[in-house]
Amino acid sequence: MSENNTFVGSKIKGIRETKNLSIEEVAESSGLSIDQISSIENGQNMPSLGPLIKIARALGVRLGTFMDDNDALGPVVCRAEDRERDSSISFSNGATDARKHMEYHPLAQQKAGRHMEPFVIDINPEESPEFQLSAHEGEEFIYVMQGEVEIVYGKETYTLKEGDSIFYDSIVKHHVHGAPGKSAKILAVVYIPF
Numbered sequence: 001m002s003e004n005n006t007f008v009g010s011k012i013k014g015i016r017e018t019k020n021l022s023i024e025e026v027a028e029s030s031g032l033s034i035d036q037i038s039s040i041e042n043g044q045n046m047p048s049l050g051p052l053i054k055i056a057r058a059l060g061v062r063l064g065t066f067m068d069d070n071d072a073l074g075p076v077v078c079r080a081e082d083r084e085r086d087s088s089i090s091f092s093n094g095a096t097d098a099r100k101h102m103e104y105h106p107l108a109q110q111k112a113g114r115h116m117e118p119f120v121i122d123i124n125p126e127e128s129p130e131f132q133l134s135a136h137e138g139e140e141f142i143y144v145m146q147g148e149v150e151i152v153y154g155k156e157t158y159t160l161k162e163g164d165s166i167f168y169d170s171i172v173k174h175h176v177h178g179a180p181g182k183s184a185k186i187l188a189v190v191y192i193p194f
Contacts, residue, residue, distance in 0.1 A: 006043035008052075008066045013041040015059050015066075030058035050134025053192060063192055064108070064117055078107045117190040123149060123178040133173035138192040141167045142176065147184030151176050 016026055023041075027034045032051055039045035040055070049063070056063045107118040133152060142151065143165040151158045152175045153168055159179060160166060168174065170190070178184050 009041045009043040011066045012037075012055060012059070015061060016041075019059060021059070026055065026058045030054040048132075048134060049190060050136055053136040053138075056192075062114070063190070064114055115191060115193065117192070119188045119190075120145070121186050121188055123147070123176075123184040123186065125178055125181050125183040127181050131175045131177055133175050135173045136170050136192070138170045138190060139167065140170050140174075140191070141165065141189040143187040145185040145187055148179040148182045149176060149184045149186060150179050 016023070023034050023037050026032075027037050030037070030051070031054060036045070036051065037055065040051075052066065053063050056066065102124065103122040105120040105122070107120065108114055108116070131152075142149070142160070144160045144162050146162055148159065148161050151160065151166055151168075152173075153166075154172045154174070158166060170192075176186075176188070
């Protein structure tokens with residue numbers, strides 16, 4: 001469990017308590033289980049972006065609020081050496097085995113009021129990925145920097161290699177993962193209307 005998982009969980013808990021909402025109320029409005037929300041708040045589990053977006057909606061905040069560490073109004077520069085050293089967040093990526101995960105490196109944590117969430121994501125290799133599709137409002141753009149990824153989008157599966165990209169509406173059920181047995185590094189930008 002990384003410190004950033006704990007940071008995100010405690011941020012969610014703090015926002016929920018500030019708004020005087022119980023875990024039960026957030027579970028009901030997000031469609032997630034009480035156990036799921038509790039384990040996220042305690043830093044024991046970091047789900048894929050889909051459930052986090054549902055929690056953000058239930059709390060009436062931007063997804064980025066969970067990852068913000070301060071609020072810069074001007075441009076935000078993220079240096080490569082800082083990205084690698086400082087803040088990666090591990091997500092189980094909706095996998096049935098929580099050890100299968102991606103390392104998310106947020107690129108705009110300090111930018112206040114943003115509607116886009118840019119990440120560099122390191123995808124660990126899996127021989128036979130198992131996953132749950134998710135859907136949420138917004139759009140996603142993915143550019144493959146290294147390796148090979150599969151994107152399940154509705155009934156289609158797309159294989160992307162280094163230099164390929166995809167742009168899609170997130171309202172259609174989808175899942176991003178490494179091609180079987182392959183690792184990858186991608187740039188992902190998630191836009192969530194608020």
